Amino acid sequence: MVKSEIAYKGRAVESLQNFETVKYFAAESHELNEYSGFIKVWQGNKVRSERTLAALNACQKIVICLGVTAVMYVSVAMVAQGVSRTTVFVCARACTANEASAGGAHRCAGGS
Numbered sequence: 001m002v003k004s005e006i007a008y009k010g011r012a013v014e015s016l017q018n019f020e021t022v023k024y025f026a027a028e029s030h031e032l033n034e035y036s037g038f039i040k041v042w043q044g045n046k047v048r049s050e051r052t053l054a055a056l057n058a059c060q061k062i063v064i065c066l067g068v069t070a071v072m073y074v075s076v077a078m079v080a081q082g083v084s085r086t087t088v089f090v091c092a093r094a095c096t097a098n099e100a101s102a103g104g105a106h107r108c109a110g111g112s
Helices: 002-017 019-024 028-081 086-102
Strands: none
Touching: 002 028, 028 086
16 A cells, blocks of 8 residues: 555656646646546555455454453453452452553553
């Protein structure tokens, strides 16, 4: 995407610098077609990049939800078996809620 953006911006600058030559040789339609091609390539790359980032974000949310679910399941199982007290469940719930919303494990450990 960056290469296509550089290409279309470079072409725009070049067209603006040479507008008198383009006018003199009546090549406006050629310049327009060439610049439009650069824009279409850039737009296609931008859409593909946004789709990729959206898919990555969705996968990341799924992984976080699965992790939170696993932590809650283990902590409930430990409390149900009598291995630990409900304070462990409350702490696990608070940390996982903080992790899921803020995305920072360091906040659970008391770091800033």
